[in-house]
């Protein structure tokens with residue numbers, strides 16, 4: 001960048017020239033004006049300035065991480081308020097970086113769900129971790145690209161090692177391969193693209209892919225992006241435990257085959273987002289083998305169950321799949337965007353994604369072709385330039401050790417056991433699904449509560465709202481078999497049984513204090 005800079009070779013760090021007072025305005029020149037040329041160093045800071053701002057940023061990070069339990073688990077501002085705060089014109093002239101960091105860290109970034117708050121039970125919370133924060137700092141500074149071996153051999157090897165460790169944690173055979181992606185949605189898309197190409201080639205007519213209605217919506221989005229129509233995704237009603245029923249699937253497969261359709265893949269969910277249900281992977285794998293179908297397991301949240309002592313059976317089951325989605329930014333305590341896709345035969349990813357397959361004139365890529373046992377990870381997925389997401393996993397596993405992660409997963413399961421026992425014992429609360437994988441759903445039924453289903457639904461929503469309004473805890477609702485229920489995901493390792501008890505007490509109180517229930521239907 002500074003090859004033509006007069007300061008090059010003068011002893012100052014490359015690309016850094018001393019800050020030179022306010023830079024004259026660089027507003028786009030009008031046609032009759034000559035724009036002032038770039039002055040070396042305009043897009044850099046002095047080493048001293050970088051250190052000062054950097055130390056300040058680390059202070060802000062440590063402050064953030066050390067106060068996770070302070071304040072409410074949720075903060076929100078309205079669009080008008082945020083328009084006032086952030087709807088600024090393009091800043092033609094620069095400002096003070098340290099002040100900007102303060103502004104963002106104090107006024108903007110806290111507006112949202114505080115996923116690491118020990119009483120945040122919404123969605124699938126993650127905690128992130130400090131080594132991962134530093135991993136992003138370092139890999140961003142190094143412009144690390146684990147794309148082609150030539151471009152980033154060190155980063156590529158970090159990613160391969162992190163993938164090996166994930167496979168070991170999940171009990172997957174060593175010959176599986178894959179890559180890090182932004183999250184479960186892109187992991188599902190990536191795996192299903194390989195399944196489509198492998199089984200269907202270029203002909204999508206009559207193709208069918210199967211899942212339960214409890215599968216994640218990213219499966220349906222992937223189907224759409226892969227060029228399949230709405231009717232080509234068959235979403236079956238789940239069994240009483242919210243699981244895809246292999247007998248129902250078998251019957252539907254027979255019917256579809258009989259009708260001349262072309263079933264090619266099944267998506268089994270390990271840990272549905274709604275209730276944490278686990279589809280019977282081993283039985284589904286047997287069915288898929290019989291019919292020559294691809295089995296994709298969406299374990300974005302639930303694959304981490306395989307780390308726990310009681311999840312040992314899942315380790316064997318996962319190995320029967322053809323591909324697996326796993327989100328370390330869920331139950332492996334990583335920050336966003338740390339997702340991962342793993343497949344039994346990584347050559348099938350290469351067959352779909354490798355650059356050379358796409359017939360454009362890309363001579364400039366020839367120097368980066370992988371030779372011998374070099375690996376170009378950009379041949380395995382949709383991105384060419386890609387960040388070193390894997391370093392977060394690598395650095396946090398090296399810092400804390402895998403055993404600590406396993407214990408943290410067990411902790412989340414024990415919290416969910418504890419919550420389930422409390423709910424079962426409480427006269428006003430009823431479980432509405434079998435607690436699985438750290439996710440519980442339940443309903444409030446205080447004395448004299450309504451019997452009208454719509455009124456019961458409204459009560460659950462108002463309890464969720466009331467608890468949120470206290471600023472003490474956050475639990476949201478979901479729908480189970482068409483009814484509104486409360487939902488908790490208890491996987492934060494900083495959460496204690498006291499946090500669970502306090503939250504359930506808030507729920508029970510909110511339910512008793514709710515507007516006098518009326519047994520009227522939704523008609524108004």
Ligand SMILES: *Cc1c(COP(=O)(O)O)cnc(C)c1O
Nearest residue numbers: 183184185216273298300301327
């Ligand atoms: C969260 C989740 C996804 C989507 O993952 P993102 O990381 O949000 O893209 C997909 N499937 C399941 C089962 C999930 O829980």
